[in-house]
Amino acid sequence: MSARGGVPEPAFELLVRAVRDYAIFMLDPAGNVLTWNTGAEKIKGYRAEDIIGRHFSTFYPPGDIAAGKPARELETAIADGSMEDEGWRLRQDGTRFWANVVITALFDDTGRLLGFSKVTRDMTERRAAENALRASEEQFRLLVQGVLDYAIFMLDPGGHIMTWNAGAKRIKGYQASEIIGQHFSVFYPPEDIEAQKPARELEKAIADGRLEDEGWRLRQDGTRFWANVVITALFDDTGRLRGFGKVTRDMTERRAAEQTLSERQRLVSHLVQAQELERRRIAWDVHDDSIQAMVAVGMRLQLLAERLPDEQAQAVRQLDESVRGAVGRLRELIFRLRPPAIDEGGLAEALNGYLNDVVTGWGLTCSLRYEIDREPPPESAVTMFRICQEALANVRKHAEANFVEIVVTTVYPGVLVQVIDDGIGVGRAGRDQPDHFGVIEMRERAETAGGWWAMRQGPAGGTIVEFWLPMAQP
Ligand SMILES: Nc1ncnc2c1ncn2[C@@H]1O[C@H](COP(=O)(O)OP(=O)(O)OP(=O)(O)O)[C@@H](O)[C@H]1O
Ligand SMILES: [Mg+2]
Known part of the structure; x- marks a missing residue:
């Protein structure tokens, strides 16, 4: 059978007729089937003699016919030269298959419509496979989305957040809409950002495939939590970096539990307490006894100086000066031992007293911004x-x-305390020097009290020492 009546069947037509994977056939200008091939028989079920001469709308489900789809598709093919569609089609036995259809309008040299070629492919299996994949991806996405104990999300290659799950919201506080698109360094405390830790972590994940870290991270409200973080670099088949997977766990409670269990921490806290008690005892003794006695001596010397003739009064006044100097040094000693104000007037008064009486004496201008509503308990106040x-x-x-x-x-x-200076700043070398104990002691005190401590370069130069201590709930 030939569509070109009389013309010997060229090799091309033989080829088309033999193709099995595609239904390839022709329609006349009205849409009636003119030719049929092996693929058409295999896909649609009809034999050539059952279908040639029938209208191609036979292949469409009733709903499509009612909507005028077959005619519309021919019109589109005429207008645009060809049209492509995916959708359900019917086999001879009435079953459906998912078809990819290309209809091409055929014109002769004078522009007269000769008919249409129609190529149909059965995509049912591929569609099923795609649907199955989509369903399993969707299930996986829902699973990840619902996990509450871990923050699981993705970063693009530049470190911007692309996805967000329920655990991330619970642990970090942000809603997806507030955080997607932002850079993940927002989770890092300022001292880590200053040390370029976020960028270094990504570099390390790229180099080693993954990176694990424990450290302080920030929640949306600015509070810190102790995080265990795993960053995995994600590469595609060609080895190109597509981004990072990040899994974060809130270890604050476990860390607190570990710390209360640590023998060393208990010992440190015990020692610190014993030391504070001893210092307080000595401070009170010096304050109540030595200083009072010396102040009394000073007053007598003044009275004496008023009564004596000038040349002797001069010497007595000098004596009075040195007594006053000694009282000043003793007050400083008391401050170092135990500021009396902590037990009497609270932390604000103790800090103010120390700034005014001692620190200004070093030639520094001082100020105190004290904005807490509840007085911290004495033990925390002493630590601060x-x-x-x-x-x-x-x-x-x-x-x-x-x-x-x-x-x-x-x-x-809790309470955050910052000590901010306008000096030369801490270089990277300024941290944790093994034979310097100030930094170690400050950190030890804060962590023993269940808080954290950090030292960093201030944004405008200078140094910021900051620490946070938890306060018992009222
Ligand atoms: N406010 C600051 N400005 C500049 N550098 C600082 C500041 N605070 C600390 N440093 C640097 O950090 C280092 C460590 O401080 P740390 O208190 O541990 O030791 P130290 O003061 O040298 O000795 P120690 O406190 O044991 O007597 C200091 O040696 C200094 O280099
Ligand atoms: Mg020091």
């Missing part, structure tokens, strides 16, 4: 005071600063 004392001593020794400010604010559920 001690850390401030060492931080201030470091400002005096190392910073070459003119100005130092202490800021005390509530960062729920």
Whole structure:
């Protein structure tokens, strides 16, 4: 059978007739089937003699016919030269298959429509495979989405957040809409950003395939949590970096539990307490006894000086000066031992007293911003005071600063203290020097109290020492 009546069947037509994977056939200008091939028989079920001469709308489900789809497809093919469609089609036995269809309009040299060629492919299996893949991807996505104990999300190659799950929301506080598109360094505390830790972590994940880290991270409200983080670099088949998978776990509670169990921590806290008690006892003795006695001596010397003739009065006044100097040094000693104000007027008064009586004496301008509503319990107050004392001593020794400010604010559920100077700043070398104990002691005190401590370069130069201690709930 030939569509070109009389013309010997060229090899091309033989080829078309033999193709099995595609239904390839022709329609006349009205849409009636003119030719049929092996693929058409295999896909649609009809034998050539059953279908030639019938209208091609036979292949469409009733809904498509009611909607006028077959005619529309021919019109589109005439208008555009060809049209492509995917959709359900019917076999002879009435079953459906998912078809990819290309209809091409055929014109002769004068532009007269000769008919249409129609190539149909059975995509049912591929569609089923794609659907199965999509379904399993969807299930996996839902699984990841619903995980509450882990923050699981993806970063693009530049480190911007692309996905977000329920665990990420629970642990970090952000809604997906607030965080997607932002850079993941927003989760890192300022001292890590200053040390370029986020970028280094990505570099390491690329080099080694993955990276694991434990450290402080920030929640949306600015509070910190102790995180275990695994970053995995994701490469495609060609070895190109597509991004990173990031899994974060909140270990704050476990860390706290580990810390309360640590023998060393218990010992440290015990020692610190014993030391504080001893210092307080000595401070009270010096304050109540030695200083009172010397102040009394000073007053007598003044009275005496008023009564004596000028040349002797001069010598007595000098004596009085040195007594006053000694009282000043003893007060400083008491401050170092135990600021009396901590037990009497609370932390704000103790810090203010120390700044005014001691730190200004070093030639530093000081200020205190104290913005907490509830007085911390005495034990926390002493810890905060001690850390401030060492931080201030470091400002005096190392910073070459003119100005130092202490800021005390509530960062729920605790108190954040910052000691900010305008000096030369801490270089990277300034951290954790093994034979310097100030930094170690400050960190130890904060962590023993269940908090954290950090030292970093301030944004405008200078150094910021900051620490946070938890406060018991009311
Ligand atoms: N405010 C600051 N400005 C500049 N550098 C600082 C400041 N605070 C600390 N440093 C640097 O950090 C280092 C470590 O401080 P740390 O308190 O541990 O030791 P130290 O003061 O040298 O000795 P120690 O406290 O044991 O007497 C200091 O040697 C200094 O280089
Ligand atoms: Mg020091």
